[in-house]
Amino acid sequence: MEASRSRSSAAVAGQQQQGTATAAGLTSKHATGPVLRTVDLSGQRRQAARIKYDEEMAAREKDIRNMEISNMISNWSSSLDERSHSKTARRHESTKKEEMRLAGHELTALRKTQMKELFAREEEQYRREFEERGVTFYKERI
Structure with missing residues (x-):
């Protein structure tokens, strides 16, 4: 022993x-x-260094994943803005066309009333002139 x-x-x-x-x-x-x-301290140091390196790499990979997610959200938001802008432009275009159509109808109605007034004034003027001459309009009564 x-x-x-x-x-x-x-x-x-x-x-x-x-x-x-x-x-x-x-x-x-x-x-x-x-x-x-x-x-063996050198083995422990190598292991600690490896662990530290792995943690750094994991943190970098996490940062990269977060950046990729940020980019996806940003691209999604941009595409929504583009689609929203195009939809808004189409809506404005259709509103403008509708306003032009209604303005055309309003203009037509205005012209009709102005023409009726003009014809009424001319008819009154012709009636007065014919009365001065002693003639009248022929009106057919049904």
């Missing part, structure tokens, strides 16, 4: 002299108690 103890304490002493880390993560050349296990 003592032989195995001396071998294990020699192994521990050799590891301590090489400067490896103890279970507590401390590097020491002069440890006073038995070493429970050794930990």
Whole structure:
């Protein structure tokens, strides 16, 4: 038993002299108690660096996804604006056509009334002139 103890304490002493880390993560050349296990700090550093890199990449991918979603929403909003603008333009065009049609009808009605008034004035003028001459209009009564 003592032989195995001396071998294990020699192994521990050799590891301590090489400067490896103890279970507590401390590097020491002069440890006073038995070493429970050794930990490779360079492996831990590589693992921590890998974890940090993976977290950075995950954050970048999340940012890219958020930007893509933003772009999709922006494109959707722009296309809605374009469609809305074209619908508004069509509605204005149809309103303008309807107003022109109604204005044409109103103008026609106005012309009719003006022509009726003109014909009434001319008829009155002709009637007065014919009365002065002693002639009259021929009116057929049904």
